[in-house]
Amino acid sequence: MDQAEKLRDLVRKGERQTNPGLKEAIKIYTIMSGKGGVGKTNITVNLAIALQRKGKRVLIIDADLGMANVDVILGVYPKHTIYDVLFKQYPLEDTVITSFEGVKILPGGSGMMELASLDIEQQEAFARQFLTFEDIDIILIDTGAGISKNSLSFIAFSQELILVTTPEPPALTDAYSVIKIMVQYKLDKNIKVIVNRCSDDISGEVIYQRLNSTSKTFLNKSLEKLGHILDDSRVAKSVMDQTPFLIQYPNCPASKCICRIADELLGCSSHGSRIYSIQQVYKRLLKVFG
Ligand SMILES: Nc1ncnc2c1ncn2[C@@H]1O[C@H](COP(=O)(O)OP(=O)(O)OP(=O)(O)O)[C@@H](O)[C@H]1O
Numbered sequence: 001m002d003q004a005e006k007l008r009d010l011v012r013k014g015e016r017q018t019n020p021g022l023k024e025a026i027k028i029y030t031i032m033s034g035k036g037g038v039g040k041t042n043i044t045v046n047l048a049i050a051l052q053r054k055g056k057r058v059l060i061i062d063a064d065l066g067m068a069n070v071d072v073i074l075g076v077y078p079k080h081t082i083y084d085v086l087f088k089q090y091p092l093e094d095t096v097i098t099s100f101e102g103v104k105i106l107p108g109g110s111g112m113m114e115l116a117s118l119d120i121e122q123q124e125a126f127a128r129q130f131l132t133f134e135d136i137d138i139i140l141i142d143t144g145a146g147i148s149k150n151s152l153s154f155i156a157f158s159q160e161l162i163l164v165t166t167p168e169p170p171a172l173t174d175a176y177s178v179i180k181i182m183v184q185y186k187l188d189k190n191i192k193v194i195v196n197r198c199s200d201d202i203s204g205e206v207i208y209q210r211l212n213s214t215s216k217t218f219l220n221k222s223l224e225k226l227g228h229i230l231d232d233s234r235v236a237k238s239v240m241d242q243t244p245f246l247i248q249y250p251n252c253p254a255s256k257c258i259c260r261i262a263d264e265l266l267g268c269s270s271h272g273s274r275i276y277s278i279q280q281v282y283k284r285l286l287k288v289f290g
Pocket residue numbers: 033035036037038039040041042043064069143144145196197198229230231232233235236239254
C-alpha cells in the first residue's frame with residue numbers, strides 16, 4: 001500500500017467512525033461442498049458465532065432442502081420456514097431464531113424458490129418484513145452437498161463461495177467437480193477454500209495447494225485459501241450435545257482454527273458488487289428468485 005492509499009484508508013475509517021450512516025458493505029457467502037458430510041453446517045454455525053463475537057451481526061440462511069441441519073446442531077426446532085411466511089401469513093420475525101451470541105437463523109427450506117410465484121402484493125408484504133433485517137453485516141448460506149437448482153440460485157444470490165472439502169480423495173474430486181460446474185455456469189465468482197478435518201497444519205496447506213493447482217491448470221481458475229480446520233473429536237461431541245463446539249470447547253483445536261478463519265474472512269477485500277443496505281439485499285433476492 002503506498003502512502004496515499006494509507007491516507008485514503010485512514011480517512012475512510014475516520015468517516016466511518018464519525019458518520020455511522022456510512023455503513024460497511026454487507027457480505028453474502030454461500031457455503032458449499034461437492035461431497036456430503038464434510039462439515040459445512042458445523043462450519044457455518046461456528047463461523048457465524050466467531051464473526052458475531054468479533055462484532056459482526058450475522059444471519060444464517062439454512063438453504064438445505066433435505067435434512068434439517070443448522071437447527072439440529074444448535075438444538076433448536078423451528079416450527080416454521082420461509083414457506084409459511086410467504087403463503088400462510090406467518091410473521092417473519094417469529095420464524096427467525098436468535099441463537100448463541102445473537103446469531104440469527106432463517107429456516108429457508110424450499111420457500112425461497114417460491115418467491116417467483118408471488119404476486120406483487122405478496123411480494124410487497126414479504127419485502128416489508130424482510131427489510132426489518134437492517135442490522136445485518138454478514139449473511140452465511142448453508143446449502144446441501146453438491147449442486148441443485150436451489151443451491152445454484154443461492155450461489156447466484158451470494159457474492160462469494162466458500163467451498164469446503166476434506167483431504168480425502170473422493171471429497172477433493174467432488175470439490176473439483178463443483179468448481180468445474182461453477183466455471184461452466186460462469187458462477188465461479190470468488191471461491192474461497194476451507195480444508196476440514198486435517199491431521200495437521202501442513203496437510204491443510206498441501207491439500208489447498210493441490211486443489212488450487214489442479215483448478216488453475218485445467219480450469220484456469222485460482223482459488224483463495226481461507227484456511228483449514230483440524231480433525232477434532234470435540235466436533236462430533238458437540239454435535240451430540242447440540243451445542244456448537246466454539247461454545248462448548250472454546251479452546252479446542254477446531255475452535256482455534258475457526259477463529260483464525262473468521263479473522264481471515266474479515267481481512268479479505270471485497271469482491272463483486274457492493275451492497276450497503278438490506279434493500280439492496282432484497283433487490284438481489286428478487287432478481288435471483290423472483
Ligand atoms: N473438524 C472436524 N473434526 C472431526 N469431525 C468433524 C469435523 N468437522 C465435521 N466433523 C464430523 O462430520 C459430521 C458432519 O458434519 P456436518 O453436518 O457439518 O457436514 P455437512 O457438510 O453439513 O453435511 P451435509 O452434506 O449432510 O449437509 C459432524 O457431525 C462431525 O461428526
